[in-house]
Amino acid sequence: MSKEKPSLYSYFRSSASYRARIALHLKKIDFKYEAVHLLKDGGQQHALNFLAVNPMGQVPTFVDGMNVISQSMAIIDYLDSKWPEPRLFPQNEAERASVIEFCEIINSGIQPLVNLKVGQTLEKDLGATEAQVKQWRQGFTVRGFQALEKILARTAGTYCFGSQITAADVFLEPAVFSAIGLGVRIEEFPLIKKIHDRLSQVDAFKKAHPSNQPDTPLEN
Amino acid sequence: MSKEKPSLYSYFRSSASYRARIALHLKKIDFKYEAVHLLKDGGQQHALNFLAVNPMGQVPTFVDGMNVISQSMAIIDYLDSKWPEPRLFPQNEAERASVIEFCEIINSGIQPLVNLKVGQTLEKDLGATEAQVKQWRQGFTVRGFQALEKILARTAGTYCFGSQITAADVFLEPAVFSAIGLGVRIEEFPLIKKIHDRLSQVDAFKKAHPSNQPDTPLEN
Numbered sequence: 001m002s003k004e005k006p007s008l009y010s011y012f013r014s015s016a017s018y019r020a021r022i023a024l025h026l027k028k029i030d031f032k033y034e035a036v037h038l039l040k041d042g043g044q045q046h047a048l049n050f051l052a053v054n055p056m057g058q059v060p061t062f063v064d065g066m067n068v069i070s071q072s073m074a075i076i077d078y079l080d081s082k083w084p085e086p087r088l089f090p091q092n093e094a095e096r097a098s099v100i101e102f103c104e105i106i107n108s109g110i111q112p113l114v115n116l117k118v119g120q121t122l123e124k125d126l127g128a129t130e131a132q133v134k135q136w137r138q139g140f141t142v143r144g145f146q147a148l149e150k151i152l153a154r155t156a157g158t159y160c161f162g163s164q165i166t167a168a169d170v171f172l173e174p175a176v177f178s179a180i181g182l183g184v185r186i187e188e189f190p191l192i193k194k195i196h197d198r199l200s201q202v203d204a205f206k207k208a209h210p211s212n213q214p215d216t217p218l219e220n
Numbered sequence: 221m222s223k224e225k226p227s228l229y230s231y232f233r234s235s236a237s238y239r240a241r242i243a244l245h246l247k248k249i250d251f252k253y254e255a256v257h258l259l260k261d262g263g264q265q266h267a268l269n270f271l272a273v274n275p276m277g278q279v280p281t282f283v284d285g286m287n288v289i290s291q292s293m294a295i296i297d298y299l300d301s302k303w304p305e306p307r308l309f310p311q312n313e314a315e316r317a318s319v320i321e322f323c324e325i326i327n328s329g330i331q332p333l334v335n336l337k338v339g340q341t342l343e344k345d346l347g348a349t350e351a352q353v354k355q356w357r358q359g360f361t362v363r364g365f366q367a368l369e370k371i372l373a374r375t376a377g378t379y380c381f382g383s384q385i386t387a388a389d390v391f392l393e394p395a396v397f398s399a400i401g402l403g404v405r406i407e408e409f410p411l412i413k414k415i416h417d418r419l420s421q422v423d424a425f426k427k428a429h430p431s432n433q434p435d436t437p438l439e440n
Contacts, residue, residue: 056371071328073320074320077317078314078316081313081316081317094289096297097294097301098294100294104291104293104294104327105291107328108331108332112332113338121359125352125355125356126346126348126356128346132345132346136345
């Protein structure tokens with residue numbers, strides 16, 4: 001069991017899966033990519049063979065031997081404990097808290113409000129139009145980005161926190177990808193834009209990009 | 221500065237503030253309670269004297285000397301580093317990941333969708349009625365509680381993870397308080413109900429309860 005490669009259950013467009021992929025590639029962990037299509041067949045995350053792995057039916061799910069972990073914060077924390085190089089959460093308690101705070105503005109402040117399920121609920125239960133769902137998503141993204149930009153004014157160097165890539169960058173880049181897809185003008189957030197331009201040149205971020213996964217459709 | 225007590229900027233009804241208060245009381249940290257009323261005066265979190273402390277205008281905010289930390293996950297991680305007893309995040313990497321996963325189902329899976337700002341946006345931008353907002357909140361709460369109940373079937377002992385209180389319990393109890401306020405029937409989640417009954421008897425949880433804060437109104 002311990003000889004087997006770990007697996008990542010992932011969907012190419014899922015923002016949280018993208019975070020997990022970046023962390024895996026930064027740490028150069030050899031893993032098996034298991035595609036779970038969130039729309040095809042009524043959502044493959046509800047299929048019995050995936051529910052047997054993770055009864056929660058969520059991606060990303062990381063499987064390492066007996067350990068089955070979902071939630072990107074939990075996965076990245078686990079990777080950081082088991083494969084500490086390069087370290088994504090700083091060891092100094094105050095720096096570490098600042099990086100977690102930044103990640104959580106994205107993880108709990110933006111992403112839960114712009115995801116697929118929420119859009120579906122807005123349409124189904126509240127009769128929201130496509131334009132209203134887009135405006136909702138843009139609104140919560142812009143509000144979160146305003147907070148991130150303020151933090152970056154104090155913390156940014158080459159990357160979000162000084163000169164080393166941290167978990168903050170791992171969370172930022174997928175949020176920027178989503179924001180661009182939503183038509184948010186990221187030029188209005190110059191520090192986010194500058195860091196995004198740099199991160200998009202880093203090999204691990206390129207490998208993890210939604211356009212470059214085994215389940216990315218050809219036309220993407 | 222290091223001689224000064226740390227401060228918690230808190231609102232008695234805020235679920236994330238409640239989490240921070242539980243952790244502070246569990247660790248018996250002597251702190252100053254600074255009340256920030258999220259509704260009075262158009263929201264005191266937008267007032268200049270609070271923005272001078274935290275430009276993000278969010279509660280909870282924990283101030284320890286020069287360190288100003290918001291986001292409950294970041295605050296509790298910081299407390300766990302600086303005041304390690306009792307430890308809320310296990311040290312074993314797999315157990316730690318499971319506890320973080322549980323916390324994040326609440327922190328990013330439930331709470332962001334049921335908070336004050338989201339309710340206001342549903343009403344203002346989408347013309348949702350009070351009943352629709354309540355149904356929205358109940359729906360996302362029930363969906364999250366179903367996931368938590370499944371996890372607890374594997375992990376629960378006296379508390380969420382075995383016999384020791386962990387961060388999972390610190391996140392669960394405020395979520396149960398919100399759920400009850402929303403009219404969710406927690407009897408339908410027997411493990412959550414059982415753990416809630418136990419936690420509500422623990423001194424630190426009583427001290428942290430919304431009904432028992434300096435800013436709790438008399439009629440509460």
